[in-house]
Amino acid sequence: MxxxxxxxxxxxxxxxxxxxxxxxxxxxxxxxxxxxxxxxxxxPSKEHGKMIDAILTSCIDHGVTPPSSIAARVVASGGVPLPTAVAAGILSIGDAHGGAIEKGAKFLQDGVKRMKRDNKTVEEIAKILVKECKERHERIPGFGHRVHTSDPRTKRLFVLADELKIAGEHTSLSKLIEKELEKKFDKKLPINVDGAISAIISDMHFDWRLGKAFFLLGRVAGLTAHVYEEQTKEKPMRKMFEIDYEYNGPQERKLP
Amino acid sequence: MxxxxxxxxxxxxxxxxxxxxxxxxxxxxxxxxxxxxxxxxxxPSKEHGKMIDAILTSCIDHGVTPPSSIAARVVASGGVPLPTAVAAGILSIGDAHGGAIEKGAKFLQDGVKRMKRDNKTVEEIAKILVKECKERHERIPGFGHRVHTSDPRTKRLFVLADELKIAGEHTSLSKLIEKELEKKFDKKLPINVDGAISAIISDMHFDWRLGKAFFLLGRVAGLTAHVYEEQTKEKPMRKMFEIDYEYNGPQERKLP
Amino acid sequence: MxxxxxxxxxxxxxxxxxxxxxxxxxxxxxxxxxxxxxxxxxxPSKEHGKMIDAILTSCIDHGVTPPSSIAARVVASGGVPLPTAVAAGILSIGDAHGGAIEKGAKFLQDGVKRMKRDNKTVEEIAKILVKECKERHERIPGFGHRVHTSDPRTKRLFVLADELKIAGEHTSLSKLIEKELEKKFDKKLPINVDGAISAIISDMHFDWRLGKAFFLLGRVAGLTAHVYEEQTKEKPMRKMFEIDYEYNGPQERKLP
Amino acid sequence: MxxxxxxxxxxxxxxxxxxxxxxxxxxxxxxxxxxxxxxxxxxPSKEHGKMIDAILTSCIDHGVTPPSSIAARVVASGGVPLPTAVAAGILSIGDAHGGAIEKGAKFLQDGVKRMKRDNKTVEEIAKILVKECKERHERIPGFGHRVHTSDPRTKRLFVLADELKIAGEHTSLSKLIEKELEKKFDKKLPINVDGAISAIISDMHFDWRLGKAFFLLGRVAGLTAHVYEEQTKEKPMRKMFEIDYEYNGPQERKLP
Incomplete structure (x- = not known):
């Protein structure tokens, strides 16, 4: 043992x-x-060090609306210590929230491996992957965003990855998939910030299993700020939401 | 709303x-x-920026034995996603684990306020505070460590705080308390890393309520590394501990 | 060890x-x-067993709006395993959410001890306690509710405590405080469900430190139902709230 | 919305x-x-009600050694509120800890569906399933235990399921798999308590996705007891484990 x-x-x-x-x-x-x-x-090399610094900053915060911010603030509102509330925010980081980094990195890393095995060009493998996803009615993780059509964080990360000579096959594949998606679906599905991070950490040779870790390690700073703001500027148990809900369970009834 | x-x-x-x-x-x-x-x-100014960078690094990890590392690895061992296990580690950050930063910062900030109000020197207030704690049989938070008699992180942080011209009244008070403790208790109770951070963030004018936040924001990196190591190098539900326990409950009995 | x-x-x-x-x-x-x-x-005796069963049921659920329900559902919405989301709900149980049971039980247990020590009647100690709270501008924990003026759970629990011959000094004190509050503040501040549980567990000789435990042990069933409903009836990352927020931070500015 | x-x-x-x-x-x-x-x-019917009561009790506690107990006690030891520590214990309920109920129920429910579709007897489908698992070198979830060769909880649950006339095809399949496993592997791999619960909740027509919920809803009581014991009988940050670890990272080196 x-x-x-x-x-x-x-x-x-x-x-x-x-x-x-x-x-x-x-x-x-x-x-x-x-x-x-x-x-x-x-x-890290100087370049990789600068890149990971940028990635962490790109994840710091997305305001009050993401599940992690709401979970952290709602739990803080129950009257608990700061780390308990920050941890609640982190718990919400899952397949649907931040998870696209992990899934996106796996997708790109698998794609590049297959490209090499099958002796394809990046253009060819991008076409194949988009075609397959279309046929299977599956979304490619890391494309499209609820709020942003042209996410400023994405652009900035890709500029840095170029400047630092980190952008490689995974980044190329990611950009070609974006183009191909537009062609095949006739609709812009831009690379989102999760997608950009997927591509760049793959070009930095990180294991895709660490995908959620990058998001977590950057976002923890924003969550701490939200909890501190909630604890110092708001009353505990304040009414935070007006939830308009319909009870669609059984009508009132007597015990059997 | x-x-x-x-x-x-x-x-x-x-x-x-x-x-x-x-x-x-x-x-x-x-x-x-x-x-x-x-x-x-x-x-931050350049100096404060460098200092907070150093503080975060000083908290990154203390190996496999602290409650936060054990909680994170044990929960990982149950077969859960990385963020769930990291969050479990963060939950253990409480009054007894990392809490000395918060309590220490409050103690020093209260001390410096009182010094100014009562028109005392730092030496005088240090003596008063140690005397009072001795009388009340209370420990001053941030002094003494389970493992280290001369914590290399503490020394390094204080050197930096001097170099960066950040060290001020709270750091002075902290060092004078250390001397006074040795005199009054005839035993070395060195400032530990929590104590050093308490003093320095107080000299940086941070609210003591953020004490646990600094620890959390640095330690989250180490916890992520522990969870990743557990998930990739160990089997789920491995036997981690040989707990030598005595059952001291009621002897075996029949239902009434 | x-x-x-x-x-x-x-x-x-x-x-x-x-x-x-x-x-x-x-x-x-x-x-x-x-x-x-x-x-x-x-x-437990048969009576105490029936009472604890009733207490657990009285805590099962309060719909979608309490912090614990929201935390559980929001975290579930991030795409995580059921226990992770249920745990997030439990994290919100704090001094302001469920905490009135703990604080209320301590208040009543201290009150009854003081009554005995000072040789007072329950009526006398109720008057003293309400008077002191009024002078100190403090709320007595366990009275008043955001939604209910006459909580059906409270009434039911007190009826049972009477029937089962469990209601004793703490329950009496609680009811007399309610009357006294109305007199002194000229406003109904009815005992809420937390207050009723405080009184009854005190009459069952439970340590007030277990106050939050009763709430947690009942509520965990409702939280599990909410997480299961969210996971099986809703899409991950659905838009759950329309948060009307004002950004009151610094105006947009250039980097220094 | x-x-x-x-x-x-x-x-x-x-x-x-x-x-x-x-x-x-x-x-x-x-x-x-x-x-x-x-x-x-x-x-529930009277019988189903009695059965779920028994299932909850069968999950209450397994002493100080499971990941959930250790996580709860270690986090409590950090000096945090009771619900925070109980939640940490719940976080460890994952694919490897309690997860066999979920996976076992899915396995049995899929097995029974396939049996009906292919017009097989329970004996036939049991043989097929064990054969397939052997070929694929996979374990069937819910069989074998680290500590118990003949788990008293398992026997008791099956006796009750018979008495209450709940035991049906899933329970039969489970028992036949146990026999078949012994024949095919020449080694006893007894149904464990997770396996018994899998079978019985399947015969009660519960969704296998609720597998971990039953474990959680019973175990939360034991975890609460552990946290309360830790908080009231032990010192914070007590030395809980003697971890014998080998550092197998890089040898000490200078910064580059």
Whole structure:
């Protein structure tokens, strides 16, 4: 029943994380680079470090309406400690909220693998994938957004990925899918911020299983701000919503 | 039932966080500075930005043994999504785990206020506070550690706070309390990493109510790494602990 | 580092909970009585068993609007497993949501202790307590409700507590406080369901620290129903609320 | 954006759950029957009511070692409110912990459907299913246990299901699979308590998607007892485990 961990060795007055003394990391290596270290086991190049910093910032907050913000604020409103309410927000990060990063990264990574195996070009594999999705009536994860038709975060992330020479096959595939979707469906389904992150972390060789982790690690800052605002500016148990609901259960009845 | 928020305005293709376009923050302002923005409403000076970066890194991880790591890994072991397990780790951040930052910051901020009100020197107020705690048999939050007698993170944070000219009255008070504790109790009770953070965020004029937030925002990275390691390197429901327990309830009995 | 537990002894093919074989409890002792056993260490009398059953049912659900229902449904909407969403609902049970049971029970238990110590009648202590609260501008926990002026659950619980001969000093004190509140404030502040439970569990000699536990143990059934309904009848990430919010942060500005 | 709910209608002084006034349910209908009502929309027959009561009790607790108990106690140890710690325990209920009820119920329900479609006997379908699992090197969920070779809860539940005339095709299939497993693998893989519940709730016509809900609704009582015991009998942040871990990350190194 021995445990094994590559993360941190703790001895009295001595803390080693992936080989580095914590006191040397502190203040010498930017925190987002340390996040990269924790997820990859190695410090990033300057370019990868800048990219992960940008990805974290791109996830910080989307205002009061996403499930995570509402969950965090509603739970805070019950009168609980700050970390309890922040955790409630994090619990809502699931297949439908932030999950497109994970699914999108898997989709792109599978696509690129298949492209290589079948000796296709990126253009060819993009066409094949969109065609298959159309036939199966499936959505490709990472395209389309409830609010934004041209998400400013997406554009910015792709510009950075180009500048930092990180954009590669996954990013290309993503952009070609966007074009192909417009052709095949005759409707714009722009890459959303989740889709952009999927492509870029894939080009940075991250495991798609970490997809939700990037969202979580950026969004936790916004959730903390929401909980703090709720706790310091609002009354507990304030009436937050006017829910217009219809009770469609059985009509009133007597006990049998 | 109107809501009010200072955090983020969301309009189609337009996201403003505390006045700044998110696409301008992304990749131009380091993520830890954005965290500061979210907690304070203003971007930090270069020095404050560097300091908050260092504070986040100082909280990243303390290996497999803290309650938060165990909670995260045990919950991961039940076979749940990554964010669910990370959130479980965050739930353990409470008065006894990370809570010393909050309580320590309140203690120091109250101390400095009282010093000014009563026209005392830092030395005088340190003596008064330690004397009172001794009389009341209370511990001062932020001093002493289960593992480290001379925590390398503490030293590093204080060096940085000096270099960045952030260290002020709260840091002085903290160091004088450490000396006074040794005199009065004849035993070293060194400032621990929570205590150092308490002092420094107080000198940065943060509300003590945010104490647990700094710990949470740094530690979430380590917890994510632990959950990912558990999910990818270990079997679900592995036997993690040999708990040596004594059942001291009623002896076996018949139903009445 | 030995653990001690009075709850359950586990040996191969042998499970003893507070002295009783689990296979003898199953189907012979009603589940609510087993809940009582877990909280008290002893099986209840027939009357106490019936009372705790009624208390659990009185907490099952209050529709879609309480923080716990919203948190559970919003988190479910993110696309997560059922237990994750139910847990999010439970997280919202705090000082302001369900917390009145705990605070109310403490208030009544302290009141009855003081009555005995100071040799007062229940009428006298009720007057003293209401007077003090009025002077301190404090609310007495367990009185008044956002929706109900005459909560049908409260009446029913008190009728049962009388029938089962459980109602005692704490229930009397609670009812006298209600009368006194009306006199002193010239406004009806009826005992709410939390207040009724506070009084009755106090007359059953439960520790007030368990106040939130009763609410949680009943409400978990309603939360499970809400999550199941959300997961099976609604689309993930459906638009649940029209939040009318005002952004009152800084006006749009350039990076410094 | 209208909501629809069959669960509870809330009007001033009037609460209707699945058609029944809450004040009529309280104390007249046993709480486990109300749980059934919340999950099914109808009150149970006397037999089904007794069965669900037994199922809830069969899940109450398995001592200090399961992930849910450890998560709850470890989080409690961080110094947080009772519901936060109970929720942490619930978060660990996943595919590997309690999940066998869900997967087992799906397996049996699919099996019985296939039996009918293909016009097979229960014996025949049991043989087919075990053969297929052997070929695919897959485990059938609900068989085998870490601790118990002959789980007393399993036996008791099956006896009750027989007595109450609830045991039907799913229970038969389950028992025949057990026999077939022993024949084919030459090793006893007894039905465990999760497996028994899978079979019985399937014979009660519950949706397999509710599998984890039954476990959760029973176990929440044990978790509450563990958290209360931890909070009242133990010190916060007590040393709970001696984790024997090997750090197998990179050797100590200098920053690049």
């Amino acid at each position: 021995k445990w094994h961990t590559k993360i941190t060795k703790v001895e009295p007055n001595h803390l080693i994380t992936y080989g580095y003394k914590q006191e040397e990391l502190i203040g010498n290596v930017p925190y987002p680079h340390v996040v990269y270290l924790l997820l990859k086991g190695e410090l | 109107k809501w009010h928020t200072k955090i983020t305005k969301v309009e189609p293709n337009h996201l403003i966080t505390y006045g700044y376009k998110q696409e301008e923050l992304i990749g131009n302002v380091p993520y830890p500075h954005v965290v500061y923005l979210l907690l304070k409403g203003e971007l | 030995k653990w001690h537990t009075k709850i359950t002894k586990v040996e191969p093919n042998h499970l003893i909970t507070y002295g009783y074989k689990q296979e003898e409890l199953i189907g012979n002792v009603p589940y609510p009585h087993v809940v009582y056993l877990l909280l008290k260490g002893e099986l | 209208k909501w629809h709910t069959k669960i509870t209608k809330v009007e001033p002084n009037h609460l209707i759950t699945y058609g029944y006034k809450q004040e009529e349910l309280i104390g007249n209908v046993p709480y486990p029957h109300v749980v059934y009502l919340l999950l099914k929309g109808e009150l």
